[in-house]
């Protein structure tokens with residue numbers, strides 16, 4: 247059996263292990279500690295725009311806290327991009343609220359600003375004004391934030407930016423994760439940088455971040471005994487995970503460069519196969535970190551997305567269809583949906599290719615050769 251090529255595997259630099267050792271040597275094996283503070287500063291410095299950051303146990307936890315702080319309660323509605331990973335939508339359900347799914351546009355694969363506005367108008371007409379909008383930057387590609395924010399502002403609905411896949415991407419010169427009232431990041435094992443598991447909440451409003459840290463450590467009031475006036479959560483990041491995160495921040499720029507190089511490699515390798523289409527950045531305003539390299543397979547040539555996925559699997563190469571839209575998921579079958587079929591089409595044709603920043607040239611050539619063999 248040939249060695250496995252993964253879709254996106256962890257890629258450590260050199261500082262991570264020393265940082266962990268330091269955490270052990272000083273016995274800071276706790277959910278809090280100097281590396282947590284340091285990691286939050288590193289992230290805030292990197293993102294710019296004067297943001298504040300709370301390091302948390304996961305991106306999902308960050309999204310949950312964002313919705314809690316925006317006052318999302320049982321029976322409320324929250325608009326969410328349909329084409330995404332389920333973790334974008336699950337926290338809406340944690341609150342007993344109802345997701346309202348909005349389709350993507352072809353240009354970015356992210357939330358269509360036009361369908362967003364149509365959805366908001368229809369929900370308002372039904373007397374159900376949405377409490378928040380969750381917009382996602384899929385695979386690192388920026389959503390059209392100017393237009394999304396303009397629509398959101400027109401109806402005074404706060405935006406939560408799900409930048410879990412988009413650390414290192416930017417839109418009109420500004421880093422993703424700095425546009426929303428709050429934004430979330432993920433450091434899960436397959437993301438562009440990882441803390442083995444972890445996430446962060448980001449906001450220019452420091453009150454949100456202070457409140458997030460409070461809620462994430464069991465909402466303990468200021469008192470010598472344990473006193474609570476609110477329901478709390480155990481959502482903080484551990485000092486050991488943050489130690490890894492600080493090392494990863496030192497190599498983030500390099501990871502973005504490597505992932506973008508993967509995309510450029512595939513684009514060149516498949517230049518002579520018209521059935522393979524690439525989601526290029528729509529203009530110089532959009533810089534994607536290319537977390538995953540994705541392609542669309544036009545099956546009029548007789549080769550389908552699934553043919554290619556199975557051929558890769560035979561060669562011990564992991565690839566994956568694009569995210570299956572949430573409005574097609576059994577668990578969200580009852581949720582309202584506003585769309586024009588774009589995400590369904592993308593899901594049918596789209597494939598994520600191996601995209602790790604630690605892939606060797608030989609591995610990339612193995613992937614390309616296998617894909618080409620299908621045609």
Ligand SMILES: *Cc1c(COP(=O)(O)O)cnc(C)c1O
Pocket residue numbers: 303304305306307330331333334382408410411431432433434444445
């Ligand atoms: C990974 C991911 C999340 C969740 O992050 P976790 O840290 O795994 O909880 C949320 N949204 C999107 C789009 C993701 O890809």
